[in-house]
Amino acid sequence: MKFSRLAGSVIGGWLLLSVVTGCGSSDSKTESTAETTTSSAKPTATKPADSAPKKTILFYGNSLTAGYGVEPSQAFPALIGKKIDSLGLGYSIVNAGLSGETTAGGKSRIGWVLRKPVDVFVLELGGNDGLRGLPLSATRQNLQAIIDTVRAKSPQAQIVLAGMQIPPNMGTTYANEFRELYKQLADKNKLVLIPFLLEGVGGVQKLNQPDGIHPTVAGHRIVANTVWQVLQPIL
Template sequence: MKFLKTRQMAYSMINGLLLLLTVWGCGSSGTKTESKLASESANATSAAAKTAAPSTKQTVLFYGNSLTAGYGVEPTQAFPALIGKKIDSVGLNYSVVNAGLSGETTAGGKSRIGWVMRKPVAVFVLELGGNDGLRGLPLAATRQNLQAIIDTVRLKSPQATIVLAGMQIPPNMGTSYTREFRGLFKELADKNKLVLIPFLLEGVGGIPKLNQPDGIHPTPAGHKIVANTVWNVLQPLLK
């Protein structure tokens, strides 16, 4: 009997010790889990706050066709992205948005400008019309469409500086059409008091080694030259 009683007491002590260890273990694990969750929650809150924080940078928006979109090259090699790097390198408080669309005509640009201009911009670079000229579209319509785009930008973002990129085309459509096409960009710039880039592809257009096999779209080296042309006009406007 004494042996059995002693054995029962031993079992009781062991069970009590196991129970104590179990409770202590659960309490320790719970504390660690709560601490980990609290840490993760704090990190997530911090990250969300950073994401939600509004950007103080002003926007430079490039609105154009495949030249702006960077057809045939990496997005980082297209001239708008190169302009973005130049802006960052000199510490200017602007961010670049590339709203280029390959194949875009002035009519297409007119149809989507309201959607693109949902937020205000500081500088609007308009590069459209090249596809109109290459297709021989009526120049009266090209003028009207470009004017409509300019009017919408002025309405949506009255303080924006508008930069118009001039374009030229080969004489395939005839001397008169080619000359009138070249002149319409300066006419619009003068009429609307825009900043004009006389010829976007200056030093690139018609030079085989700076263009892709189609003879129209610049290579990465060509885009660097285009970026410099744009930057010479754009930099003085950025404050």
């Protein structure tokens, strides 16, 4: 597999996991619960609500989640939303992907993003750390802090961790330890793990934009299918 050169501060590439731009809206809308009608000849009757409030799936990541280089509706979180709508599942999608985001940046803003509780939290961060060769101990600590904050603010939320991989530019030892970091965090925190977010896309020239890092529209469709295979059983 050939890997293209690193692209400066651009986030994700065929890294691992994304934060506040993109598609979707964050809040579920609650409809009226019931209407009560009375009649002199009949007892009080209750009309059920037309629909229940939707639960929220929040995608938290970097440019991969944000959909850098494609339309917001073509990024994998939006494609997941379309799958959910087609099946009539009661979930809304919030895309909290931010291009260029590192785990440190994600840690600093997670409290603001989680001003309201969520039901499923998909964590896709770390790729930019790896491309920059940042200390893995810091990446691990930052991801753990994000996980802890989600658990504190949305105790009921199911957390999905998107695994990432990087080319061996920083050395094979660093690349291998970076890859294993995600599995170790998932095991420690009992998270649902997507082994490699860019499976079948990373390193494939025709599925990536000219920078060799960010998926094309076709690449995002493959990423959406990879994520859906893990996410669907949870929903």
